[in-house]
Structures are given as C-alpha cells and as structure tokens.
Amino acid sequence: MxxxxxxxxxxxxxxxxxxxxxxxxxxxxxxxxxxxxxxxxxxxxxxxxxxxxxxxxxxxxxxxxxxxxxxxxxxxxxxxxxxxxxxxxxxxxxxxxxxxxxxxxxxxxxxxxxxxxxxxxxxxxxxxxxxxxxxxxxxxxxxxxxxxxxxxxxxxxxxxxxxxxxxxxxxxxxxxxxxxxxxxxxxxxxxxxxxxxxxxxxxxxxxxxxxxxxxxxxxxxxxxxxxxxxxxxxxxxxxxxxxxxxVRRHGATTFTDEHRTAAGPPVLRAEGLTRAPRLRDVSLDVHAGEVVGLAGLLGSGRTETVKAVFGAAPVDAGTVTVGGLRKKRWDPAAAIRGGLAMVPEDRKAEGVIPELSVRDNIVLAALPRLSVAGFVSERRRAQLVDTFVERLRIKVASPAQKVRELSGGNQQKVLLARMLCLHPKVLILDEPTRGIDVGAKAEIQALIDDLAEQGLGVVLISSDLEEVVEGADRVLVLRDGAVAGVLHGDGITEEAVMRVIAS
Amino acid sequence: MTTFGLAVPRWRVDRAGAPIVLGLVVLAGAAVFGGSFAGGQNLGNIALDASYLLLIATGMTFVILSGGIDLSVGSLLALSGVLTAYGARWGTLTAVALPLAVCAVFGVVNGLLIGRARIAPFIVTLAALLFARGFAFAVADEGNRVYIIPAGLTLTRLGQARWLGLGAPVWLALAVFAGGLVLLNLTRFGQATFAVGDNQEAAELMGLPVARVRVLVYVISAVLTGVAGVLVAAQTQSGLPTIGEGRELEAIAAVVIGGTLLSGGAGSLSGTLAGVLLLKVIQNLINQVGTLTAYYQQVVSGTFLVVVVLIQLRLARRRRV
Structure with a gap:
C-alpha cells in the first residue's frame, strides 16, 4: 500500500x-x-x-x-x-x-x-x-x-x-x-x-x-x-x-490545402451542422466514388455528425443537400429517399433485428419498393437476397437462418446488404469493423473499396486510425464537435491525424 | 458569481387549470340555475357526493405520483361496503375494522407485487379488481343477499349525521385530505413519492427506499377506498356488491384533470380536490337540465380529460426545450 x-x-x-x-x-x-x-x-x-x-x-x-x-x-x-x-x-x-x-x-x-x-x-x-x-x-x-x-x-x-x-x-x-x-x-x-x-x-x-x-x-x-x-x-x-x-518515421507530414477535384458536384453536401454543445459548424462534402473518413477521439462528434446528416438527430442549424435536394430538416425516411443509407455504430441496438431471418433483415428497408399495393413479391425478394448473400459473401446456412446466430462480421454484412438494396448514392458507415474478426474485417474493407470504385460515395467513421488513413481519400478530423482539420491525399497519415487531434 | 434560473416564482398554468375552470363552471351554474344550483341544500349534496370520490382520489394521487396506477379501487369500494354491512351484526367496531383490515391486506399485496416483485401496476391492480369484485359477490351470496345495517347502530347515526349543513363523510374526507396534504408535502415519504415517479433509477441511486414507497402508496390507496366504502354503507344502510363500477376511472380522471401527470412525478393534491369537485359539479349541473340524461356528464368529463392531457403534453414539451 x-x-x-x-x-x-x-x-x-x-x-x-x-x-x-x-x-x-x-x-x-x-x-x-x-x-x-x-x-x-x-x-x-x-x-x-x-x-x-x-x-x-x-x-x-x-x-x-x-x-x-x-x-x-x-x-x-x-x-x-x-x-x-x-x-x-x-x-x-x-x-x-x-x-x-x-x-x-x-x-x-x-x-x-x-x-x-x-x-x-x-x-x-x-x-x-x-x-x-x-x-x-x-x-x-x-x-x-x-x-x-x-x-x-x-x-x-x-x-x-x-x-x-x-x-x-x-x-x-x-x-x-x-x-x-x-x-x-x-x-x-x-x-x-x-x-x-x-x-x-x-x-x-x-x-x-x-x-x-x-x-x-x-x-x-x-x-x-x-x-x-x-x-x-x-x-x-x-x-x-x-x-x-x-508513425513519424513512416508517415509523410505535408498538409495540403489543395482540394481533390472530382468530376461534377458533390452527391452529398452538409453545411454548418450545429447542435449545441456537441456539434459546431460541421461541413462535409462527398463526391461520387470518394471515401471520406471522419477521425477523432471518442466524443469528438463523429457519430453526431453522421446522425445529423442522416436526419436521425436534431440540429439547431445547418443544411444537408443530397442529390440536389436541399433540406433544413431531414428525417431518416427522407434521407433514404434522397439516396442516403447508414449502417449505425451500434449493430445490436440500432441495426439488426436478431430474431428475424437473414432474408427478412436484408429486405426490411427495401420492402416498399418490393411490394405492390402492400403485397410483397416472394420471388423478387428471394432473388434480391440471393444476389447480396453471394455478392457480400455472407456465410449463412440458408437465408432463413436467424441473424442472431451469425458472427459479428456476417451480421455487419447483412446490414450492409440491407442498405445496398436501396441503391444509395452515399453510404454512411459508422464503425463498420468494430468487434468483428480479422478476416471479416479485411473483407468489409475490400468491399468498401469496391463500392467506391463503382461510384458510391462513402462516409467512413472508424476508431481504428489505420482503417481511416488507408481507406479514405479525404479525412475530416473532428475535435470537441468541430472540424479541426482536413487532410487530403498524401497528407493523410496517422501522425497527421494525431497532430490535429492533439493541437 | 453567476445567477441561473428564474428568481420570480412563475404562474403555474398546469397547476391552476382545474381550479380556474371549476370557478367558471360554478359561476355559470349559479347564473343559469340560481338557487336550485347554488342553494345550500344542493351544494351540500354535491359535497356529500364528492366526499367519497375525494377519499379515493386522494389515495390515487399518491399512487399516480409514484408512477403507478390503481385499478382495483372501484371493486374494493364494493367489497368494503359489503364487509361493513356483514360485520355490522357484531357492532360498529367490527363494521369498521373488518373492511379496513381487508382493504389494507389488498393494499399490501398490491404493493408487494408491484414494489418488490416488480410486476406492472396495471396488471396487478387489474387482478385485484377482479379478485375484490368476486370476493364481494361471494360474501353477498352472489348478490342474492343484502346485509342491512341496523338503523340504531352507532355507525349509521355517525354516517348520517350532519354538522354545519354538511354530512359527516364530507368532514371526514376533508380531514383525510388535510392529512394527505401534510403527508405528501411535509414528510420524507411524500418527497420520495414524487422522486420515485419522476426518475426511479435516480431515486435508487440517491439511496431512497424505492420499494417501500411503492408498497405504501398502494396501502394508502386501498385503505382510503376502504374508508369510502364504510361511509357509503353507513349512508345507504346496506352493502351492495354491484356498486363502484368504473369508480377507478372516475378517480383517475379527477387526478389527471387536477394536473397530476399520469406518468408520475409531478402534480398536487389540491389539484385533485379541484378535479373531484369539477366532475361532481358538472354532473350536478347536467342533472339540473331536465332534458339531458346523466350520460352527458360522462361526455363532458371525457372531453375535459382530453383537453387537460393535451395541455399537460404541451407544457411538458415546452419544459423540455
């Protein structure tokens, strides 16, 4: 003692x-x-x-x-x-x-x-x-x-x-x-x-x-x-x-103010998002085919930012423009219609419905477009589910298997599939690889790359610094609810991110 | 030094709503019907009628403030009345003690199931509602037998006595109400009742005896209902197992109209008093209009309930912003 x-x-x-x-x-x-x-x-x-x-x-x-x-x-x-x-x-x-x-x-x-x-x-x-x-x-x-x-x-x-x-x-x-x-x-x-x-x-x-x-x-x-x-x-x-x-030995340390010039206007633009005291004047652009990373410590406002963009949390001020549609007040249903899709941070609380089958979980959000006058076409549903199970390599005994029986990585893929069913223009991923095993993690990271290549805009939040640094084309570093710095291209290094956080 | 909050006590619309409406209704009644409404005889009748409801609603206020609900009071009222009449053969003491003891047992069991076993109040007191009604019918031999309380009994004389133009039940109800005011506002138990209904988790973390509070409020509710049952029996000199149906809803309505939040944690007994009087005055006024049936009273009460809850919601929302 x-x-x-x-x-x-x-x-x-x-x-x-x-x-x-x-x-x-x-x-x-x-x-x-x-x-x-x-x-x-x-x-x-x-x-x-x-x-x-x-x-x-x-x-x-x-x-x-x-x-x-x-x-x-x-x-x-x-x-x-x-x-x-x-x-x-x-x-x-x-x-x-x-x-x-x-x-x-x-x-x-x-x-x-x-x-x-x-x-x-x-x-x-x-x-x-x-x-x-x-x-x-x-x-x-x-x-x-x-x-x-x-x-x-x-x-x-x-x-x-x-x-x-x-x-x-x-x-x-x-x-x-x-x-x-x-x-x-x-x-x-x-x-x-x-x-x-x-x-x-x-x-x-x-x-x-x-x-x-x-x-x-x-x-x-x-x-x-x-x-x-x-x-x-x-x-x-x-x-x-x-x-x-x-990090110091391996990372480059040049900040660049040069903006990445993507063709055409951004598919998602959020301006001046403010929600006292957790979010202060956060702006965010996402172009087609671009992965934008949000970095920062826990509580720095990353999740709050994407929730505000998706209309899942109220804001005091700020606008969000998706696919040319500009709104002050979003709600998730409008955001989804506008072409946004989000896979939330807490898989268990906000994402999968554990007692439902893989099939039902995947088509949940897509039901409105699969149904005619309230009746769901069984054939189209099965088709869609099969496509995604194959494309995302979801390991299931059958699509009728309950989601709670799957591993964390496969549950995450089910959520991804659910969002991709909606053919979004922008996909928001909040901690997509947390708590899942190394193999599944690599698969999901590869998938994010693929999706961006196919022209999807991606917003990626991760506590895993390496994942953000390597996965993103542009990184917004948040600190105390505000954007503390933006890193581009070669300027994105682990040290640079940490410097902005510590500054 | 920094100053927060409002130094000026604010006019509380949510608390004052029922008394204001009550005042307006009474004035309107006096203007339209004159002496037949505002005369001493009629007002005495309203007070007598309201006294039973006030007893029940006082207990119900404690229950609702603690975040619960007690559906069993209507049935308990009947059971208490039947037991009073049944016990009257052995004298006044039994006629009073028997129903109160049985009601206390109901209260304790309700409270333990809700406070300790953590079963939902709605379910527990719904079960007690069925149980008590069945018990009342069983004691009254399926309703075939009506126990009569002898006219000469002390209980009958007390129950029908009048002082200063008001019946004994009115004085008793007022005394109980005054006791309730002190208990709720000036004791640790009363403060804990508010706290439990407001934020049970916080109340637990603050070290308050949450379970004990939740048991006690149901005991209070059941015993006060028992008192009301004894008084009804003494008034009518009999115990009928059929009385009191829907009284639990009337009591809940009076409490809510009085400004107590159905979700618990905020409200007042004085509001409940206004709520009780409002319901009874409206009932009386509609009876004065010969062409309207008594059912219109329920229509009006129902309307009031919705309006009051709407106002509460709006105020609660504004508070949160």
Missing amino acids: TPDATLEVREVRKHFAGVQALDNVDLILRPGEVHALVGENGAGKSTLIKLITGVHRPDGGAVHYRGAPVAFSGPREAQAAGISTIYQEVNLVPQRSVAGNLFLGREPVNRFGLIDRRRMHREARDILARYGITVDVRSRLGELGLGVQQMVAVARALATDAHVVIMDEPTSSLEPREVDLLLDVVDLLRQRQVAVLYVTHKLDEVFRACERVTVLRDGRLAHTGEVAATDRLRLVATMLGRDVDF
Whole structure:
C-alpha cells in the first residue's frame, strides 16, 4: 500500500464472457489530486469505476481505501464510506426543486418529523453559494441548464463527507461556460484534499485540470504519469495504440490545402451542422466514388455528425443537400429517399433485428419498393437476397437462418446488404469493423473499396486510425464537435491525424 | 458569481387549470340555475357526493405520483361496503375494522407485487379488481343477499349525521385530505413519492427506499377506498356488491384533470380536490337540465380529460426545450 494514497487499486483483473475487460490494472489516487482517466471505447474505464464502487467484483487484485482493503456491496455503500460518483447523465429528479434534489432522503425536519422547508432552502442556498452558484433553490431542476443540474449533482454528492469523487465524463453535455464552472469546483475539491478521478475524452480538460493521467487501452494500463511531463501527441498515440516514433518515421507530414477535384458536384453536401454543445459548424462534402473518413477521439462528434446528416438527430442549424435536394430538416425516411443509407455504430441496438431471418433483415428497408399495393413479391425478394448473400459473401446456412446466430462480421454484412438494396448514392458507415474478426474485417474493407470504385460515395467513421488513413481519400478530423482539420491525399497519415487531434 | 434560473416564482398554468375552470363552471351554474344550483341544500349534496370520490382520489394521487396506477379501487369500494354491512351484526367496531383490515391486506399485496416483485401496476391492480369484485359477490351470496345495517347502530347515526349543513363523510374526507396534504408535502415519504415517479433509477441511486414507497402508496390507496366504502354503507344502510363500477376511472380522471401527470412525478393534491369537485359539479349541473340524461356528464368529463392531457403534453414539451 502506497503510504499517502486515499485509494489504491492493485493489479485488478476482470473477465466478462470471453473478454478480458481489465488486465492487471493499477491506479493510485492521492488526497488533493485530480487524476485523469482516459481511453477509447472498450478500454476498461467503466469497468474500473464499477470495480471501485462495488458494482462488479474483481476476479483478482484488490482495492484499498484509506489504508484498508474494501469490497463494497454497491454504489450506496461506497458513497456511505465516502466515495461519491457523479454520472455522465444527471441522475436527479427533474420535476422537483433544486433544494428538494439536494436534500432528497435527508431533508431537515422539525421535532414533529415534518420537513422544515425554510431551513432546507436556506441550507441549499448556502451549499450552492459555496460552489459559486446563485440560483433560486425553489425552481424546478429540469428548467435549469444542464450545467447547473450537473453542479447540483456534484453538490449533492459532496454533501456527504466524500474523500474520493469519481466524475464520469461530467462535461460531455455542458456548454463551455458551464465547463468552467465545473472545473472551478474540481479545483475547490483539490483544495479540500479530496481525491478526484476525472474520466474524460477531452484532452484540453486533462491538461487544464489534472495533475496525473492514466491511459487504459484494451483493458491494460497503457500509461500513467504526471500530466506536466506528458506530451499531447504522445498521449493521443497512447490512447489510440499507435507508436509515435514509428508513425513519424513512416508517415509523410505535408498538409495540403489543395482540394481533390472530382468530376461534377458533390452527391452529398452538409453545411454548418450545429447542435449545441456537441456539434459546431460541421461541413462535409462527398463526391461520387470518394471515401471520406471522419477521425477523432471518442466524443469528438463523429457519430453526431453522421446522425445529423442522416436526419436521425436534431440540429439547431445547418443544411444537408443530397442529390440536389436541399433540406433544413431531414428525417431518416427522407434521407433514404434522397439516396442516403447508414449502417449505425451500434449493430445490436440500432441495426439488426436478431430474431428475424437473414432474408427478412436484408429486405426490411427495401420492402416498399418490393411490394405492390402492400403485397410483397416472394420471388423478387428471394432473388434480391440471393444476389447480396453471394455478392457480400455472407456465410449463412440458408437465408432463413436467424441473424442472431451469425458472427459479428456476417451480421455487419447483412446490414450492409440491407442498405445496398436501396441503391444509395452515399453510404454512411459508422464503425463498420468494430468487434468483428480479422478476416471479416479485411473483407468489409475490400468491399468498401469496391463500392467506391463503382461510384458510391462513402462516409467512413472508424476508431481504428489505420482503417481511416488507408481507406479514405479525404479525412475530416473532428475535435470537441468541430472540424479541426482536413487532410487530403498524401497528407493523410496517422501522425497527421494525431497532430490535429492533439493541437 | 453567476445567477441561473428564474428568481420570480412563475404562474403555474398546469397547476391552476382545474381550479380556474371549476370557478367558471360554478359561476355559470349559479347564473343559469340560481338557487336550485347554488342553494345550500344542493351544494351540500354535491359535497356529500364528492366526499367519497375525494377519499379515493386522494389515495390515487399518491399512487399516480409514484408512477403507478390503481385499478382495483372501484371493486374494493364494493367489497368494503359489503364487509361493513356483514360485520355490522357484531357492532360498529367490527363494521369498521373488518373492511379496513381487508382493504389494507389488498393494499399490501398490491404493493408487494408491484414494489418488490416488480410486476406492472396495471396488471396487478387489474387482478385485484377482479379478485375484490368476486370476493364481494361471494360474501353477498352472489348478490342474492343484502346485509342491512341496523338503523340504531352507532355507525349509521355517525354516517348520517350532519354538522354545519354538511354530512359527516364530507368532514371526514376533508380531514383525510388535510392529512394527505401534510403527508405528501411535509414528510420524507411524500418527497420520495414524487422522486420515485419522476426518475426511479435516480431515486435508487440517491439511496431512497424505492420499494417501500411503492408498497405504501398502494396501502394508502386501498385503505382510503376502504374508508369510502364504510361511509357509503353507513349512508345507504346496506352493502351492495354491484356498486363502484368504473369508480377507478372516475378517480383517475379527477387526478389527471387536477394536473397530476399520469406518468408520475409531478402534480398536487389540491389539484385533485379541484378535479373531484369539477366532475361532481358538472354532473350536478347536467342533472339540473331536465332534458339531458346523466350520460352527458360522462361526455363532458371525457372531453375535459382530453383537453387537460393535451395541455399537460404541451407544457411538458415546452419544459423540455
């Protein structure tokens, strides 16, 4: 046990159904230290938090808290012991007052056991004032901005005598002004000798607010050390699992402002897409036969961008033009009619319908054009399905097989087939090769190349830097919801992308 | 220092809607029908009629605020009445204690199935609706037997007593309502009831006794319905297994018209009081118009319900933006 540590995690391991979520990870939190925890999807950040707060039990290793080994039964017990967690989504009751939320479950009562509202309001004002917030404590929480709500959550978490505060992406939905406010509170915690574990995707916040940083990658400890001694580029490279020196030797570093001249107007043009605070003035052109990559860290706005383009997420401002049709408000049905098709990031939640057959899954989106007066032509349907199963080399026993029985790679191909049935002009692929095996990955990458060659415009999102760099003709690098740089042709290298992210 | 939110308390249209409409309807009624509507005799009748519904709707408000629904109250009303009449042979104490005890058991079972076993409130209380109605008929020998409460019994005298022009049930209902106000607004249980209905997951993470709250609201609902059943039996000096059909929907309508969100988490008991009075005043006014049948009351109530829910939706949407 490290002598001055408030919390020490030693060589914890956790295994979930065939996946090593955490593999011998260490973490030390000292009093008055703000410790950043960073890592891409699947790095093991959430699992680590859950091991600390008792949601999961480690398979091996131990958690020491204030000098003794602990194993909490759950977040409530952890909180009672002084480890408070502030979740990404505000976990309060929006229709109650600010004061009500602060004191829910421990309202001050008079000698008859009745709530003393006046005292509750006064104490609520005092507590919030300590964090520099003046707000009518009687106003309904849901009517206030997310920043204030988050601050109330923080204040509530701290009202219990906390020694450790875990903040899980606390700024992901906050405006810049609100972020400042939150970081001020973090500073206050530091002064009060609280140990803060600050989970974030935003490099700026790491360098602004944190003393130490721990990087997790694929469940392993990739780096831990002083923030002051950490180079931004190296931090990005560590998160993405690339070797800076290797990239530096092999990559060209010339930025080109020269635009790729494709024949004719773009098939897809998005201009000024804005959705506060996650998306700021993002513009995107896709020409026929071109693969446009979207790169950036998790939470940088890649998925939000394509969802906005596809009309699956609302925007505050911006227009999308597809095939000459220009619209302010899209919805997915209109986008599909206009010639867009999207394979979403989360196959399970937004894509395949596991209990339906391969055949039904493929033709789902194409049903309107396969049917006459509501009746589906069985022959045309079978024909179409056979074509795609063969063309995409989907490995199935028969088209009647249920999709849940297929491997991840084949499920992804089923989704691709479903979209290709619609004869789109532009295909949007969000993480098309995540979680699928190497062979299928190569096949899908080859397929993307083929499709572009045949004149399809492709928007490709991938956390796999190599995939974006090698697959795309043009790369938009996003950072904090805005386009931080555009790379063309030979300028597209892994190092160049990382430089833009770190800049 | 930064200031957020609105320092000025805002005029709450969603809360004030039912009382405003109630005021307008009462004024209109007085203008059109004069003394036959606004006279003491008629107003006393409205109050008596409303008192049973107020008891049930008070409990229903707790249930709906917690994010649930209680469909069993109409049947429980009948069961309670039958048990009151059945128990009257052993005196007033039994006539009151027996139905209340049985209703409490119904409430506890409903609550445990919903709060602990996590079965949907709709299903659980629908089952209780069938069960209680069947039980009431069984006790009354398939409805062939009507237990009469002796006129000389203390219960009968109390049930039919009048003070200051208002019947005993009215005073009792008002007392219960006042108790409900305190329980809902000034106790931790009341605050937790709102929280559970608003965001159950958050309530759990905040360490609130979610399951206990969900059990208790159904106990409150069932026991208050039991009280209403005792009062109905005392008024009519008998227990009929057929009464109370559709009362659960009337109570839900009163709660929702009173501005409580059917999805839970927001609303008020004072709104429920206005909702109850509004339904009963409209019913009374339509009875005053000799040419209209009583069914028009349901037409009007139905219309009100839709309008109120529409307004709630609009307000809820504006809040979210």
